[in-house]
Amino acid sequence: MRGHDAIQNSWFSYVSLEDRIPKQHPLRRLRLLVDGVLASMDAIFAERYSHTGRPSIAPEKLLRALLLQVLYTVRSERQLMEQLDYNLLFRWFVGLGVDDAVWERSVFSANRERLLSETLSREFFTRVLAIAEWQNLVSDEHFSVDGSLIEAWASHKSFIKKDGSGPDKPAGRNPDVDFSGEKRSNATHQSTTDPEARLYKKGEYTESKLRYITHTLSENRNGLIVDVETTPATGTAEIEAAHKMIKRRVPQGGSVGADKGYDQTGFVNGLSERGVKAHVARNKTGSAIDGRTARGKGYAQSLKRRKIVEEAFGWIKTVGGLRKTRHIGLAKVAGQALFCFAAYNLTRLLNLLVFTPKPAWA
Numbered sequence: 001m002r003g004h005d006a007i008q009n010s011w012f013s014y015v016s017l018e019d020r021i022p023k024q025h026p027l028r029r030l031r032l033l034v035d036g037v038l039a040s041m042d043a044i045f046a047e048r049y050s051h052t053g054r055p056s057i058a059p060e061k062l063l064r065a066l067l068l069q070v071l072y073t074v075r076s077e078r079q080l081m082e083q084l085d086y087n088l089l090f091r092w093f094v095g096l097g098v099d100d101a102v103w104e105r106s107v108f109s110a111n112r113e114r115l116l117s118e119t120l121s122r123e124f125f126t127r128v129l130a131i132a133e134w135q136n137l138v139s140d141e142h143f144s145v146d147g148s149l150i151e152a153w154a155s156h157k158s159f160i161k162k163d164g165s166g167p168d169k170p171a172g173r174n175p176d177v178d179f180s181g182e183k184r185s186n187a188t189h190q191s192t193t194d195p196e197a198r199l200y201k202k203g204e205y206t207e208s209k210l211r212y213i214t215h216t217l218s219e220n221r222n223g224l225i226v227d228v229e230t231t232p233a234t235g236t237a238e239i240e241a242a243h244k245m246i247k248r249r250v251p252q253g254g255s256v257g258a259d260k261g262y263d264q265t266g267f268v269n270g271l272s273e274r275g276v277k278a279h280v281a282r283n284k285t286g287s288a289i290d291g292r293t294a295r296g297k298g299y300a301q302s303l304k305r306r307k308i309v310e311e312a313f314g315w316i317k318t319v320g321g322l323r324k325t326r327h328i329g330l331a332k333v334a335g336q337a338l339f340c341f342a343a344y345n346l347t348r349l350l351n352l353l354v355f356t357p358k359p360a361w362a
Helices: 028-040 042-047 059-071 077-086 088-094 105-115 119-136 238-247 263-273 295-318 330-352
Strands: 142-151 159-163 189-191 196-200 209-219 225-232 253-256 276-281
Touching: 028 042, 028 059, 028 088, 028 119, 028 330, 042 077, 042 088, 059 077, 059 105, 059 330, 077 088, 077 105, 105 225, 119 159, 119 330, 142 238, 142 295, 209 238, 209 295, 209 330, 225 238, 225 330, 238 253, 238 263, 263 276, 295 330
Parallel strands: 142 253, 253 276
Antiparallel strands: 142 209, 159 189, 196 209, 209 225
């Protein structure tokens, strides 16, 4: 018998939000980890807020919402607020009740601007990593380093001469601009949208864009990211950032794998001075890696495992939405990168950690 398409709006619901979420949903396990991290940051949150005045968005709810934006590739905060309004899973994860009002997009953005900085993102990143270290999932000897380009939130049309000698900026939205015959470089030009972004390209036959570079240091046991550094896009940024991260994280006697871009005498000698083995892929000619190192079993293993760092970059660009940043300025881009890699580590931990099922009587 065919059912009737009867639509009747109900005023009340007798099913709790908790019962709506499947018992085996991965966000249940993820929230256990996230709530533990946020609870450990309570003192840090307290320092950033006044004890008087009107209550703002709870920082724990705000960070959970931003984490959902990364995990579910929500492209804007306006769309995130829309999802929070009708998506019961999102409401449950953030900590909103079924009848709770969702924040205005502008209010959410203002609170995010005040709260989410590079310093706080690094704190969140460090505490997520501490869970992996506590469970002995992080290698303390063997690492890999790499860097990747992040497109800035600025267009070529905003890249004009610093001295103002060029033509006036065309009026209107997305006007036609002709750059033919004009030599443009970071020495003479600057973006009016994001002055800290630099025109840069890696390959000889690739296009130049306004970009930043995000660098990561990963451990070779499970591919977790242990350090992140974001810099302006320059030709020396990868080597400088690598030295900075290695100094912070890699002990003497450890090893660092890298691609051929790091096969430079200064980089290899710098690691040797610190007592760190440079397991860098060799260039065909003029390599800084000697033949004895290249014949070692550890060297071959490092080159094999170093490719796992590419998975993290692929994830943050396709899932995390960091192929092109949504923020302006180096400090904000650095904070976004740290938060995205913290989210990546959380997803890895879901597969690496063993969760004890809750007893039926509990």
